[in-house]
Amino acid sequence: MTRSDPNPADSTANPIHNPIPEQDQSTGPVPQVFGPDIWIHDGPQVEGAAGFQFPTRMALIRLADGGLFVWSPVALTPALADWITETGPVRHIVAPNALHHVFLPAWQVAYPQAQIHGAPGVAEKREEIRFASLLGDAVPEDWKGQVEQVLIPNRIADEVVFFHRASATVIVTDLLQAMPPGSFRGWRALVARLDLMTGDTPRVPRKFRMALRPRDVVRGRVEHVLGWPAERLILAHGRPVTRDAHALLRRAFRWLY
Numbered sequence: 001m002t003r004s005d006p007n008p009a010d011s012t013a014n015p016i017h018n019p020i021p022e023q024d025q026s027t028g029p030v031p032q033v034f035g036p037d038i039w040i041h042d043g044p045q046v047e048g049a050a051g052f053q054f055p056t057r058m059a060l061i062r063l064a065d066g067g068l069f070v071w072s073p074v075a076l077t078p079a080l081a082d083w084i085t086e087t088g089p090v091r092h093i094v095a096p097n098a099l100h101h102v103f104l105p106a107w108q109v110a111y112p113q114a115q116i117h118g119a120p121g122v123a124e125k126r127e128e129i130r131f132a133s134l135l136g137d138a139v140p141e142d143w144k145g146q147v148e149q150v151l152i153p154n155r156i157a158d159e160v161v162f163f164h165r166a167s168a169t170v171i172v173t174d175l176l177q178a179m180p181p182g183s184f185r186g187w188r189a190l191v192a193r194l195d196l197m198t199g200d201t202p203r204v205p206r207k208f209r210m211a212l213r214p215r216d217v218v219r220g221r222v223e224h225v226l227g228w229p230a231e232r233l234i235l236a237h238g239r240p241v242t243r244d245a246h247a248l249l250r251r252a253f254r255w256l257y
């Protein structure tokens with residue numbers, strides 16, 4: 001697999017695989033419209049733990065002041081940089097967990113005026129980055145009322161889950177995954193299947209089910225997520241969901257109760 005495909009042609013029957021409008025990509029891949037003032041953009045694969053190759057996906061939100069909120073940035077290409085120049089100034093760059101930080105240095109160089117915000121554990125891994133804030137449950141003034149957030153404690157990597165109100169989109173990093181079967185080969189394919197990393201429906205990988213502690217705190221934070229009127233869902237590793245995301249999220253966390 002070279003990259004995840006958020007726009008499969010054979011997917012109209014499944015709400016998880018709803019098509020997403022395409023844009024002109026004549027000068028290279030550019031972000032795709034996902035909803036009002038929100039775009040997604042897929043980058044090249046990166047190598048994670050134990051040699052697993054993961055697809056990468058970022059989201060971009062245009063805030064009310066016109067500035068861009070960049071979530072989990074992927075490799076910055078000339079086509080992506082041109083698109084950003086036409087769309088709005090980069091105001092905030094968010095590393096939503098301590099596993100998604102590889103491209104921060106390039107973005108800091110390209111957009112030195114932007115504020116970079118890291119989830120717990122990111123700053124320790126990226127000492128060369130000037131962080132504006134540590135992300136937690138408190139929503140910063142700059143995106144309050146537009147983007148909500150909640151910190152999900154996870155012993156592998158705490159994750160900040162976001163909700164973009166204008167598009168009713170929940171944005172998760174690694175907490176839910178649904179990579180296509182066939183994404184991995186050999187023993188990695190078996191491990192990915194048993195861990196629930198691959199499949200048609202976004203699910204919490206088994207390794208995270210063990211690591212989501214303390215359990216009572218996790219339940220409270222997940223209930224906060226389930227309180228959002230979600231229609232759409234963006235995953236870093238899996239096809240985006242374009243409707244009925246709230247019901248899907250309820251099912252995805254049923255094991256927790």
Ligand SMILES: [Fe+2]
Pocket residue numbers: 054099100173174236237
């Ligand atoms: Fe990831």
